[in-house]
Amino acid sequence: MPIPYSPPTHRRLKVYAFDPMLGRTPLYRMLCEVPYEPLRPGPRGERIEVVDYDSSAQTYYTPVHLEDPYLLMRDGLDPTEADPRFHQQMVYAIASKVLANFDSALGRRLYFRGRKPLKLFPHAFRGANAFFHPRRHAILFGYFPADESRGGQNLPGQPVFTCLSHDIIAHEMTHAITHRLRPFFFEPTNVDVLAFHEAFSDIIAIFQHFSFKEILLQAIQETQSDLRANDEIVKLAQQFGYATGGGDALRTAVDKPDARHLEKELRPHARGSILVAAVFDGFFKTYLSQIQDLLRISTGGTGLLPQGSIHPDLAARLAREACAVADATLRMCIRAFDYLPPVDVTFGDFLRALVTADFELNPRGELGLRRNLIEAFRIRGIYPENVRSLAEDSLLWERAAPAPSTPEDISELLAEIQQEMILEAAATSRNSSLDWNPAAGADDDAESRKNRYPAIHAWARRHAAALGLHPGLAVQVAGLHPSFRVGIDGQLLVEVIVQLLQRAEASAATGGIPLRGGATVVLNGFGQPRYVIAKPLPGAAAPFAPAAAMRQARQTDYAAALTARDTFHIWQDEEFQKIRLRRLMGFAALHGGAL
């Protein structure tokens, strides 16, 4: 019997390094490595499917078949704007890369609801926009004719494709994943929620782009930039085609940070850009501290580089450090997700989640990234509510009160979940992936998950008071995720993350956006809650009452502020007033600047 070949771990695909819209001819392409999976023409994979249907032209374009031997031998099609199959390849590659980054940082394989693949339409419509559409479970990319005022080297009238921008693809893909992980983060319940959605998508797009080492190096050499000045590196990020959202979210990264900006800024994009700038600042300071030794080594100890271009070897080392810190930042931001509340997120929550997630995994924080991020948030006025100080240990989420559950309640259940996780890890490892049948696996999982939810639900109801839940309102178990991670110190970290949801009635005062509550509960391997990250509703147990009252007032005030600023509703009838803010929940509206 012949010895079988082992399947590859990765598939390499050529993509544009920079948005061709920007018309930068050098450094045009890079190789994007994504985890290998068998693909049907489209490409159609397990979790994402590219469907090249153009609704404006009512036509399909020829799908690419990445399993074709000719394409396998040369890492896919060469970048070109003229062949729609390359567009499909690029959308698939970048979207897969985002998914892979989430998988690896979250410590589990992420699936969309019902394991239904997300559809990506590279040429969905004529128009200069791209957005994630939750109801259609799709990302729609537009194309539009270039005009004189833009388009660099494009001829006027020549089509410009939003699907050829790494940052746009990564940004929209992150919206889709964020929506998967926290489906209520696009309800405007406080001033930060929509801004967070935007900012987080920008952060992933920027730092994923920075993690491609070879283009970073090429860019350093081409621009003669030594990446030691903040505005240099920001300029680089902008040159990468960072042009999503309002266009210059990074502008504020070079502005003088000022806590007053945050106070008065309500528009999601502009507010989000403050968060992006904070994370970018933390990244940059960390990178600077990482290259100090290199600079000393290369300058005989002075640290002062002579004028003129820098040594290519040093450039390579600087690029590698920038890349490594970018990757660490990316992973830290993604990991934070498991420590975010299920609803009504604030920038302060994100800071606490970042700190907690990173602390759990990497208590000593050798890189200094955590410390630098805290400082960058502080100078921009991003403070969590109810923390005594911005010292690291105050920023950690409070540990859960000891034993709100008797551990045996759900420990058996958690063991089962972990077992399944191990099996799935085994099943997706490279040695057995060809034997693994994803379709069958999905069915089994759906079945077994269904059986576990009631047990968790019953547990949550029993411990409603300790979990900050309203005892009288229904509880929905919105998520149940085991997570296995290895810390920098080599320790295995095992957790199960449970999301619990509740909702109160929607009211006219909040523009039709319901008041939601719930908790993210992080359990250790023995079923002991370690963190209860609660967003209580009025009616929750006494210790949670002040937070509940504050949230309700905050949401009502925010709705009033939006109502004063938004003029759409004034032209509508009385019925519309009751639901006036729901209109702001669409990503098309968000990207169109409805606020």
Add this chain to the structure above:
Amino acid sequence: MSTFNIRMYNMGFGDCFLLTLPSTLGRPLRVLIDCGKHKLSTKGPKLAALTAQVQADVTGAGGQIIDLLIVTHRHEDHVSGFALPGWDNVQVGEVWMPWTEHPTDPQARRICEKQSTSASKAVKALAALALDPAEADYLLGYAGNNLTNAKAMNLLHGGFQGSPERRFLPEANAAEGDPLRPAALPGVEVYVLGPSRNPDVVRDMEPPSNEAYHLSGDVAAGGTSEPPFGPEWRHTRETYPANASIPEDFTAETEKHIGEIFDEPALELLVALEKAVNGTSLILLFHIGKQWLLFPGDAQWGSWSEILANPRWQTLLKRLTFYKVGHHGSHNATPVSFVAEYLNDDARVMIPTGEVKKWPMIPRQSLLDDLAAKKLHVARSDEPPAQPFRATLDSYGDVLFIDTELDL
């Protein structure tokens, strides 16, 4: 005791005010603020009749004279009367407009250009969409408010007798807080509270990028609706390549759903544009004798929040004795806190408004209630008022205009 008169014409959904002041010249002094009516506002007197009335009201012994003509912003419902005949012989002393009308200021040109391009593209694109006729009429009428209103604006920028000076306010070099003292109006001081030149407020004057919408005008640009790839790349469901397949759950039905997503935001764009132009409104505080009068045009949230945060304006606004309600009484053109904290007892409030079936929430009932709850004198243009207001009706029995006398 001498008095002066404020006349509010019943433009319906529109604005037109005439201030008449006594003088030693042997004729009264006149200040006209706006003259327009929205196309979708069909109730009440016709625009032609109203404009003729205004022209008659500025006619006296010395001929037709307006000492100061003020245009708060270029919306149709504030300027359409100037597109009608009858103005050529009117002698005008000065014309005041917002700084965004300045013919050579680059920032003003850019804003103006962006607003009018945005409007004309939207109108063209609307015409190209296959809309239900009633819906199309409505959207076109709505969008039309924002078109250049070229005829009226040409008159305001270049017409009238007397070669009036045009001033674009606030002037770039003006010291904030100092009032203007128009030569033609002795003793009158006018404070310019807006439109702001602060970048945060100016941003609100820029309509969102058209490209963000399906209604981008690309379709109307002509000739470019070809698919981006040639016929050799195109397939129908039937001719889809044999080695490939369309996902089972993407059916002919869902194809349609994808298309429908892009039909939604037509009105969104138009509302954003409307808001942008309202943001350019000239906001004036007149100090005439004992009286402090606020004419905020159609200023909305951005302008208001800046004004109410400015200590100088806070002090002056506490003295208000007259308020022209902004934007026809809509929800966010008169802040709740302004009504509560700045409108003094016995102040007079005039609301230029008219019901339009499509906009049942204008004027906003909660605003009317808040005003009624205070010790104020309130008149709306489309209803016969109580003292100290006095209505004059037209031959159909509709209010034509409402007068009120104020002590000097």
